[in-house]
Amino acid sequence: MNRRLMLISAAALLGAAGLSGHAAAALSVGADAKFAALSLIGDSINVVTFQPTLGSKMDRNIKQSAAITNAPFDVTALRAIQASVKQAMGAAEVLLYRSPSIELFGDPWALFDGSKLVLPPDLVAAMKKDGASHLLLLTRNRQDAKLATTQGSVGSGRLEGIGFYVDRQKRMNNSATQESGIGFLAPYTYLQLSLVDLSNAQVLQQQSISSSQTIGSPRSEDGFDPWKALSPEEKVSTLERMIEREVGQTVLELIKPN
Numbered sequence: 061m062n063r064r065l066m067l068i069s070a071a072a073l074l075g076a077a078g079l080s081g082h083a084a085a086a087l088s089v090g091a092d093a094k095f096a097a098l099s100l101i102g103d104s105i106n107v108v109t110f111q112p113t114l115g116s117k118m119d120r121n122i123k124q125s126a127a128i129t130n131a132p133f134d135v136t137a138l139r140a141i142q143a144s145v146k147q148a149m150g151a152a153e154v155l156l157y158r159s160p161s162i163e164l165f166g167d168p169w170a171l172f173d174g175s176k177l178v179l180p181p182d183l184v185a186a187m188k189k190d191g192a193s194h195l196l197l198l199t200r201n202r203q204d205a206k207l208a209t210t211q212g213s214v215g216s217g218r219l220e221g222i223g224f225y226v227d228r229q230k231r232m233n234n235s236a237t238q239e240s241g242i243g244f245l246a247p248y249t250y251l252q253l254s255l256v257d258l259s260n261a262q263v264l265q266q267q268s269i270s271s272s273q274t275i276g277s278p279r280s281e282d283g284f285d286p287w288k289a290l291s292p293e294e295k296v297s298t299l300e301r302m303i304e305r306e307v308g309q310t311v312l313e314l315i316k317p318n
Contacts, residue, residue: 113216200251247298269306275289
């Protein structure tokens with residue numbers, strides 16, 4: 061791979077919902093730790109459209125992927141990681157990395173072999189040469205669709221990474237706003253954050269992130285199409301807020317200074 065990874069200075073970077081999961085037994089990170097942070101959540105977002113099925117548990121939803129330039133969600137995630145490390149550990153340094161393409165790393169599940177992280181040796185060597193002792197790695201995760209509503213959860217099939225779930229058939233009732241309509245739009249973030257000891261590639265802790273919200277079709281500009289419940293700008297800003305909140309909280313869960 062050579063060193064096809066960009067180290068971002070803090071100055072350059074700053075210029076530029078429900079937490080669930082599992083973790084290993086609580087492990088502490090020394091106060092003298094120096095972190096590398098790498099986000100691989102992608103240069104695209106997923107759009108999953110519900111399709112009803114009869115007599116089958118197969119996921120028949122329509123799945124599309126939309127490319128985005130400059131990986132803004134990776135930048136948002138790195139800023140959240142940096143801010144939370146500073147909150148938890150004060151002066152601890154965070155080296156921020158992002159890749160020009162997540163395709164360079166392949167399937168995110170192939171990055172782990174049991175409790176070991178499998179990254180290209182030259183990449184790990186480069187991080188260690190920069191002085192990093194630990195890596196905070198953010199990757200996509202895949203889980204069953206459980207999209208938060210005021211009355212529980214909805215959704216079918218499997219979701220991965222960041223994106224939007226669209227259902228144009230389910231009747232939704234919002235007890236808080238008294239709104240009722242057919243269909244909803246659900247922005248979601250299904251991610252995984254791993255804390256890794258770079259000295260031996262050991263995964264010390266992992267936490268999954270499953271965050272979502274549902275927005276009924278009455279909120280759309282025409283009152284019918286749930287996809288239009290948010291403008292393009294609102295779609296981006298909603299995902300950014302979710303990533304910032306959930307990733308920041310998860311970092312605080314993983315880092316336990318002595």
